[in-house]
Amino acid sequence: MRVSRYFLPVLKENPAEAQIVSHRYMLRAGMIKQQAAGIYSWLPLGLRVLNRIQAIVNEEQIRAGHIPLLMPTLQPADLWRESGRYDDYGQEMLRIKDRQDREMLYGPTNEEMITDIFRAHVTSYKDLPLTLYHIQWKFRDEMRPRFGVMRGREFLMKDGYNFDVDRDSALHAYNRHMVSYLRTYERMGLTAIPMRADSGPIGGDDTHEFLVLAATGESEVFFDSAVTELKLGDRAVDYDNRAEVAAVCKEFTTLYARTDETHDAALFEAIPEERRKVARGIEVGQIFYFGTKYSEAMGASVVTADGSKVPVEMGSHGIGVSRLLGAIIEASHDDKGIIWPEGVTPFPVGIVNLKQGDAATDAASESLYKALAAKGLEALYDDRDERAGAKFATMDLIGLPWRITVGPRGLANGLVELTSRRSGVSEEMTPEAAVARIVEIYGSI
Ligand code: ATP
Ligand code: MG
Numbered sequence: 001m002r003v004s005r006y007f008l009p010v011l012k013e014n015p016a017e018a019q020i021v022s023h024r025y026m027l028r029a030g031m032i033k034q035q036a037a038g039i040y041s042w043l044p045l046g047l048r049v050l051n052r053i054q055a056i057v058n059e060e061q062i063r064a065g066h067i068p069l070l071m072p073t074l075q076p077a078d079l080w081r082e083s084g085r086y087d088d089y090g091q092e093m094l095r096i097k098d099r100q101d102r103e104m105l106y107g108p109t110n111e112e113m114i115t116d117i118f119r120a121h122v123t124s125y126k127d128l129p130l131t132l133y134h135i136q137w138k139f140r141d142e143m144r145p146r147f148g149v150m151r152g153r154e155f156l157m158k159d160g161y162n163f164d165v166d167r168d169s170a171l172h173a174y175n176r177h178m179v180s181y182l183r184t185y186e187r188m189g190l191t192a193i194p195m196r197a198d199s200g201p202i203g204g205d206d207t208h209e210f211l212v213l214a215a216t217g218e219s220e221v222f223f224d225s226a227v228t229e230l231k232l233g234d235r236a237v238d239y240d241n242r243a244e245v246a247a248v249c250k251e252f253t254t255l256y257a258r259t260d261e262t263h264d265a266a267l268f269e270a271i272p273e274e275r276r277k278v279a280r281g282i283e284v285g286q287i288f289y290f291g292t293k294y295s296e297a298m299g300a301s302v303v304t305a306d307g308s309k310v311p312v313e314m315g316s317h318g319i320g321v322s323r324l325l326g327a328i329i330e331a332s333h334d335d336k337g338i339i340w341p342e343g344v345t346p347f348p349v350g351i352v353n354l355k356q357g358d359a360a361t362d363a364a365s366e367s368l369y370k371a372l373a374a375k376g377l378e379a380l381y382d383d384r385d386e387r388a389g390a391k392f393a394t395m396d397l398i399g400l401p402w403r404i405t406v407g408p409r410g411l412a413n414g415l416v417e418l419t420s421r422r423s424g425v426s427e428e429m430t431p432e433a434a435v436a437r438i439v440e441i442y443g444s445i
Contacts, residue, residue, distance in 0.1 A: 189341025
């Protein structure tokens with residue numbers, strides 16, 4: 001993409017309404033535009049990151065054996081009357097009437113609808129296990145929408161629902177989600193710690209929230225600092241192997257890590273003092289096992305191997321897809337702007353032409369741009385007739401992890417400069433070597 005032809009409405013001033021750094025940088029980098037409280041348009045740069053995040057979520061869900069589908073944003077109120085939640089949900093639910101005076105709502109979550117789909121089509125244990133998920137917009141009329149996409153009213157969520165014949169299988173589905181989430185967040189460059197949480201209004205037995213540590217987080221968290229060292233890395237996990245999946249979950253949930261809702265002072269005090277941490281965190285996901293709560297209320301059952309009919313065991317599992325942009329920026333930025341992890345960056349690399357209009361630098365920039373494209377890497381090429389300082393400031397603000405700078409002085413020796421946004425370290429090399437390095441970096445993630 002050439003900056004001269006792109007739509008990148010970067011702001012010079014700090015927007016007054018933004019209280020936290022991620023919101024500020026998303027507005028300044030031209031990623032989002034607020035349309036109403038907690039409701040945003042996703043401008044091209046923001047949409048690219050949102051799409052990257054969705055791609056990672058999809059890949060990891062499919063790897064875990066979960067199946068994508070797509071449910072609508074609008075739902076009939078009657079489904080929610082069956083579960084009893086139509087009245088319970090209160091003012092967070094946006095209620096709408098259509099022209100026939102039928103009561104509808106903009107879905108805040110989809111337990112009822114997925115249970116309805118299940119009961120219409122599945123009757124036998126032979127069709128289980130089954131986990132269906134979608135990535136879809138939700139609406140919750142939050143009392144205090146704030147911090148940009150972090151607490152929106154309309155927001156994008158991945159929500160998945162498992163259906164299993166018995167409790168053990170449902171707990172395996174829970175564990176599978178935990179492992180797939182760990183991998184998902186790691187690929188986004190995040191450390192998200194699973195913390196035992198309170199089951200709240202959805203109700204249920206087992207639930208963990210995934211928290212990214214950040215001073216601006218809304219939750220107070222208590223943990224053993226050793227938990228932040230745990231990494232899944234690229235180890236292969238066989239999602240069908242119950243013992244193996246359970247062992248990974250145990251590894252990640254044995255050390256103390258809880259939110260204020262489930263905090264236990266006595267257990268916390270038992271941690272060696274230097275490892276006892278109290279901090280703040282951003283909830284980027286949550287997994288729930290709730291058994292037969294919805295299947296009993298809505299009549300979703302299966303016939304088992306011995307011929308008896310039982311309500312299906314369920315759980316629901318969510319990832320805050322749009323909130324993740326804010327969480328990633330909170331976790332990865334400096335005073336010049338965003339620093340995207342390679343896994344989610346809107347463009348893999350930026351090209352800065354220091355002397356637009358100079359035949360040699362134009363030609364060298366152009367050929368770099370094309371060489372990268374030939375390798376499947378779309379660079380953001382700043383081909384505007386602007387001062388170098390302004391081009392660098394834009395690149396730093398939008399946070400591409402790598403920048404190639406092309407100028408007459410270097411080119412006289414056949415060299416360009418490759419700069420890491422994170423370390424600030426620059427290295428001179430030939431254009432071919434720069435392309436090879438970028439290909440190598442993105443080939444390995
Ligand atoms: P919170 O406690 O932050 O209000 P929640 O526990 O009500 O969230 P869940 O029902 O668990 O939310 O939804 C799954 C995920 O969706 C959350 O972990 C969070 O990342 C994201 N999410 C929830 N509410 C919002 C919101 N208003 N704006 C953006 N993302 C949200
Ligand atoms: Mg939650």
